[in-house]
Amino acid sequence: MTTIATNPIEKRTENRSSATIRFAGDSGDGMQLAGSQFTNTSALFGNDVSTLPEFPAEIRAPAGTLAGVSGFQINFSSEDIFTPGDRVDALIAMNPAALKTNLRDLVEGGILIVNSDEFNIANLAKAKYPTNPLETDELSRYQVYAVPIATHTVEAVKDLGLSAKEAERCKNIYSLGLVYWLYDRPLEATINWIKSKFAKNDQIAQANIRALQAGFHFGETAEIFPVRFRIERAKLPTGKYRNITGNQATAMGLITASRLCGKPIVYASYPITPASDILHQLSHYKHFDVKTIQAEDEIAAVCMAIGASFTGAIGVTASAGPGIALKQEAVGLGVMTELPLIIIDVQRAGPSTGMPTKPEQTDLWQAMLGRNGECPVAVVAAASPSDCFQTAIDAVRIAVQYMTPVFVLSDGFTGNSAEPWRIPKAADFAPFPVIHPADPTVFQPYARDERGVRPWAIPGTPGLEHRIGGIEKADITGNISYDPENHQHMVNLRAAKIDNIAREIPPQDVYGDASGDVLLVSWGGTFGAVRTACDTARKRGQRVSHMHMRWLNPFPSNVGDVLKRFKHVVICELNMGQLQLLIRGRFLINAHGLHKVQGRPFMVSEVLAKVDEVSRG
Amino acid sequence: MTTASAPLTPKDLKSDQEVRWCPGCGDYSILAQTQKVLADIGIDRANTVFVSGIGCSSRFPYYMNTYGFHSIHGRAPAIATGVKCANPQLDVWVVTGDGDGLSIGAGQLLHAIRRNISLKILLFNNRIYGLTKGQYSPTSEQGKRTASTPLGSIDPPVNPLSFALGVGATFVGRAIDVDIKSLQLVLKRAAAHRGTAFVEIYQDCNVYNHKAFEFATDRNTKEDHIVYLEHGKPLIFGKDRKKGVRLNGFTPEVVDLAGTPADDLLIHDESAHSPALAFLLAQMKFPSMPEPMGVLRCVESTTYEHMLEDQMATARRQSGAGDLDKLFSQGDTWEVE
Numbered sequence: 001m002t003t004i005a006t007n008p009i010e011k012r013t014e015n016r017s018s019a020t021i022r023f024a025g026d027s028g029d030g031m032q033l034a035g036s037q038f039t040n041t042s043a044l045f046g047n048d049v050s051t052l053p054e055f056p057a058e059i060r061a062p063a064g065t066l067a068g069v070s071g072f073q074i075n076f077s078s079e080d081i082f083t084p085g086d087r088v089d090a091l092i093a094m095n096p097a098a099l100k101t102n103l104r105d106l107v108e109g110g111i112l113i114v115n116s117d118e119f120n121i122a123n124l125a126k127a128k129y130p131t132n133p134l135e136t137d138e139l140s141r142y143q144v145y146a147v148p149i150a151t152h153t154v155e156a157v158k159d160l161g162l163s164a165k166e167a168e169r170c171k172n173i174y175s176l177g178l179v180y181w182l183y184d185r186p187l188e189a190t191i192n193w194i195k196s197k198f199a200k201n202d203q204i205a206q207a208n209i210r211a212l213q214a215g216f217h218f219g220e221t222a223e224i225f226p227v228r229f230r231i232e233r234a235k236l237p238t239g240k241y242r243n244i245t246g247n248q249a250t251a252m253g254l255i256t257a258s259r260l261c262g263k264p265i266v267y268a269s270y271p272i273t274p275a276s277d278i279l280h281q282l283s284h285y286k287h288f289d290v291k292t293i294q295a296e297d298e299i300a301a302v303c304m305a306i307g308a309s310f311t312g313a314i315g316v317t318a319s320a321g322p323g324i325a326l327k328q329e330a331v332g333l334g335v336m337t338e339l340p341l342i343i344i345d346v347q348r349a350g351p352s353t354g355m356p357t358k359p360e361q362t363d364l365w366q367a368m369l370g371r372n373g374e375c376p377v378a379v380v381a382a383a384s385p386s387d388c389f390q391t392a393i394d395a396v397r398i399a400v401q402y403m404t405p406v407f408v409l410s411d412g413f414t415g416n417s418a419e420p421w422r423i424p425k426a427a428d429f430a431p432f433p434v435i436h437p438a439d440p441t442v443f444q445p446y447a448r449d450e451r452g453v454r455p456w457a458i459p460g461t462p463g464l465e466h467r468i469g470g471i472e473k474a475d476i477t478g479n480i481s482y483d484p485e486n487h488q489h490m491v492n493l494r495a496a497k498i499d500n501i502a503r504e505i506p507p508q509d510v511y512g513d514a515s516g517d518v519l520l521v522s523w524g525g526t527f528g529a530v531r532t533a534c535d536t537a538r539k540r541g542q543r544v545s546h547m548h549m550r551w552l553n554p555f556p557s558n559v560g561d562v563l564k565r566f567k568h569v570v571i572c573e574l575n576m577g578q579l580q581l582l583i584r585g586r587f588l589i590n591a592h593g594l595h596k597v598q599g600r601p602f603m604v605s606e607v608l609a610k611v612d613e614v615s616r617g
Numbered sequence: 618m619t620t621a622s623a624p625l626t627p628k629d630l631k632s633d634q635e636v637r638w639c640p641g642c643g644d645y646s647i648l649a650q651t652q653k654v655l656a657d658i659g660i661d662r663a664n665t666v667f668v669s670g671i672g673c674s675s676r677f678p679y680y681m682n683t684y685g686f687h688s689i690h691g692r693a694p695a696i697a698t699g700v701k702c703a704n705p706q707l708d709v710w711v712v713t714g715d716g717d718g719l720s721i722g723a724g725q726l727l728h729a730i731r732r733n734i735s736l737k738i739l740l741f742n743n744r745i746y747g748l749t750k751g752q753y754s755p756t757s758e759q760g761k762r763t764a765s766t767p768l769g770s771i772d773p774p775v776n777p778l779s780f781a782l783g784v785g786a787t788f789v790g791r792a793i794d795v796d797i798k799s800l801q802l803v804l805k806r807a808a809a810h811r812g813t814a815f816v817e818i819y820q821d822c823n824v825y826n827h828k829a830f831e832f833a834t835d836r837n838t839k840e841d842h843i844v845y846l847e848h849g850k851p852l853i854f855g856k857d858r859k860k861g862v863r864l865n866g867f868t869p870e871v872v873d874l875a876g877t878p879a880d881d882l883l884i885h886d887e888s889a890h891s892p893a894l895a896f897l898l899a900q901m902k903f904p905s906m907p908e909p910m911g912v913l914r915c916v917e918s919t920t921y922e923h924m925l926e927d928q929m930a931t932a933r934r935q936s937g938a939g940d941l942d943k944l945f946s947q948g949d950t951w952e953v954e
Contacts, residue, residue: 040949043949043951044949044951046951046953189949236953237953238952238953238954239952239953240946240950240951240952240953241950241951241952241953242945242946242947242948242949242950242951243948243949252944252945255939255941255944256941259941264703266699266702266703268699285939285944286928286929286931286932286933287929287932287933287935287936287937287938287939288939288944289929289939291702291703291925291929293698293699293702295695295728296695296724296725296727296728297724299692299695299725300692300694300695300698300724300725300728301695303688303689303692303695303696303698303699303725304695304696304698304699304702305699306688306696306699307668307686307695307696307697307698307699307700307701307702307703308699308700308702308703309699310686310696310699310700311666311699311700311703311704311707312703312704313703313704315699315703329689330689330692333688333689337686422953423945423946423950424945425942426941426942426945459663459664459665459666459684459700459704459707460663460664460704460706460707461663462662462663463663464663465662465663465682465683465684465685466684466685467632467634467678467679467681467684467685467686467687468685468686468687469678469679469685469686469687469688470671470687470688470689471687479634480634480679
């Protein structure tokens with residue numbers, strides 16, 4: 001660690017409990033990389049971290065334009081945190097467009113580091129700045145540090161024989177080095193990463209290391225930064241940790257579930273933002289008995305998964321909103337044929353193509369209701385990146401134990417952002433072995449056990465040859481039936497089976513007090529913002545509790561009782577009231593809603609404002 | 618699995634379900650021939666799966682005493698792909714129709730064929746939508762007057778064999794529902810093929826498109842309208858086998874054997890590396906040319922399931938059986954004490 005004493009000028013170090021920073025630049029500037037390195041370093045240092053990567057749907061929008069801005073926000077703390085932070089304390093803007101699109105999230109008095117090299121007439125025009133904001137007083141409310149980052153970077157690597165372009169490409173690492181200094185972070189983790197990343201190109205590796213150190217030393221020696229900050233280690237539960245994104249956790253959860261039930265996975269999907277990463281992850285894990293198929297389209301993907309499930313594998317498919325819409329007919333087939341099937345929906349802003357890289361929770365109705373006929377499925381949602389792991393395991397367990405399609409709802413924010421994950425031990429998970437029937441003398445394809453579940457007889461089993469399909473079937477035998485009473489009976493049986501899942505899932509817990517003025521209700525990726533808001537409100541003395549719902553179909557059996565114990569119920573969702581309608585319809589209560597569809601997660605302040613609003617009555 | 622008990626009979630392959638096609642439907646014959654051929658081959662019922670989509674033909678699995686899956690419209694090739702990938706030991710058959718396979722499900726059919734995954738795909742072509750009561754199909758002739766096209770359809774038809782060949786089919790055959798001998802032969806060859814086997818079966822819908830294939834089934838004239846393909850043999854046809862097919866440039870033409878040297882006739886080569894000859898045969902259309910029956914193309918190529926299993930085995934060999942604890946701890950980790 002550097003100490004103040006060795007600095008050429010007197011610099012103060014202030015302690016803070018947490019900080020939120022954002023790297024913003026052009027899509028080609030390497031901001032995601034700088035952000036993830038800062039995340040790793042902070043996590044390795046011992047902070048709790050939460051991240052929000054934000055990038056445009058265009059792969060490389062024209063350089064310097066507002067459409068091409070990519071950002072990465074990190075909240076790192078000495079305390080337990082659940083969100084990437086509402087506003088940023090420090091913004092690193094690599095060009096005028098990045099400044100323009102990100103400035104509104106910088107707190108007043110916040111640190112603004114800009115790459116002054118890019119503030120030329122052409123780039124200012126692309127960002128629609130009539131005048132250079134560095135030369136006017138429009139940034140006077142912030143601590144502005146205009147640093148010629150590109151010039152410094154090129155200077156730092158000049159004797160390494162790189163082309164001008166190669167040299168300038170290290171500027172993200174230079175800015176990372178500068179921010180490392182600002183927040184008193186060690187360089188080792190990133191230096192090690194650079195060495196392994198560019199193991200085959202020592203010249204580039206050296207250049208990046210030099211750029212990193214140059215940025216750090218600039219912070220230390222330049223006279224412009226009067227103060228740096230220190231965020232101490234967080235007191236996390238003991239254990240071994242790593243960073244994990246939601247999509248990584250989903251992939252690992254599926255693999256773990258496969259081991260626990262002893263069935264291989266066939267994962268078929270069609271590339272779509274923001275779900276593709278699950279396919280990328282799983283395609284590396286063939287030695288875990290995972291077969292991955294990149295299907296020709298969304299419909300083929302879900303159908304391949306169903307075919308695999310019929311054959312005794314765990315059929316899994318994943319997509320986002322528009323792709324899920326295409327799959328729904330086949331999900332109905334999964335309901336009718338009562339096969340285990342996992343459908344992962346990494347939700348994004350809709351309708352139609354919407355905003356592919358931006359998160360929303362607007363597919364709850366689609367998951368619950370988006371099929372023809374009376375067609376109930378189980379629905380479970382992941383609360384955070386690391387929670388995707390357990391959610392995937394729970395989904396597979398219910399799917400194989402109840403012979404049903406299970407929707408797993410994640411979202412672009414949960415899927416792509418990272419947080420520390422306390423690494424579990426494989427042995428800590430209870431197996432749930434699957435037993436396929438083998439005795440032809442007692443086999444009936446649509447006979448049911450006491451939970452209402454039919455047997456999973458698979459091809460290759462002598463004597464159990466049978467036919468299934470999407471046509472209504474007679475109870476017990478599974479033969480085609482158009483009998484009116486039988487259809488009513490079968491609809492009832494399929495509904496009862498899903499309801500019975502409530503026996504398997506834990507009762508709904510409530511954070512805070514069991515009764516009070518306001519019950520904040522959340523589901524999925526809004527957990528963090530709502531939990532943080534609840535904590536804050538409670539510290540202020542408000543009688544607020546939090547009910548985070550993991551299972552959305554069926555609801556845990558005590559949800560109705562919980563709701564009744566609060567004066568006000570506020571359902572917070574990144575949609576226009578989808579769970580709110582379901583809760584109102586089911587429990588006949590006047591639940592309030594906090595709604596947002598801007599392609600961004602809730603800010604804690606927004607939830608708190610709603611608490612105040614309903615408390616005032 | 619099946620022990621050395623009595624040999625399999627077609628009756629063993631009949632399910633207990635009552636067949637519900639219209640009396641006189643061509644599907645009855647196809648079902649009977651399929652049961653006969655599979656019994657002759659001595660298939661293992663437990664390891665056989667029939668998958669279908671939607672349409673009259675797609676009821677087929679219900680009548681086979683094997684595993685069966687009657688799925689959704691057009692998606693049988695994808696469901697069957699999932700079945701085969703999950704368990705490559707299974708013999709997987711797909712039964713589809715001209716609407717199911719070439720209209721709503723053309724995409725799935727295309728991709729199954731180009732992957733060369735070992736599915737036996739039987740496309741019953743009756744050139745009409747039967748189950749929805751008689752609209753024109755993608756194989757109906759242009760100008761067809763139907764419930765939905767009172768002035769005649771304006772869509773040009775698709776040729777199923779050309780489609781299959783165009784997307785790289787390694788096995789392409791054609792047969793007629795009532796031409797029992799050649800149907801059995803093609804089914805037998807398809808059953809033995811490794812890779813995707815695509816078979817078009819001319820099938821009479823006696824309710825909505827009766828006699829659509831009369832040219833190929835009428836006792837008195839059919840010999841003049843179809844040519845049975847035999848590997849390595851010249852294309853000779855006609856009631857008295859006096860006509861042949863000769864290639865004039867890239868165009869096949871009918872010639873009288875009397876005035877043509879035997880060497881001039883087109884010799885069938887189902888195993889040609891290039892699909893050009895098969896494509897040319899597929900394009901021969903009644904009434905100007907006899908329509909080919911039998912096996913147009915049969916070549917060996919690596920199958921999808923083989924490559925998939927190979928990658929699985931390579932991964933296991935290189936990385937060993939997956940270790941969850943190692944998986945969890947990948948990348949940078951740190952201890953909190």
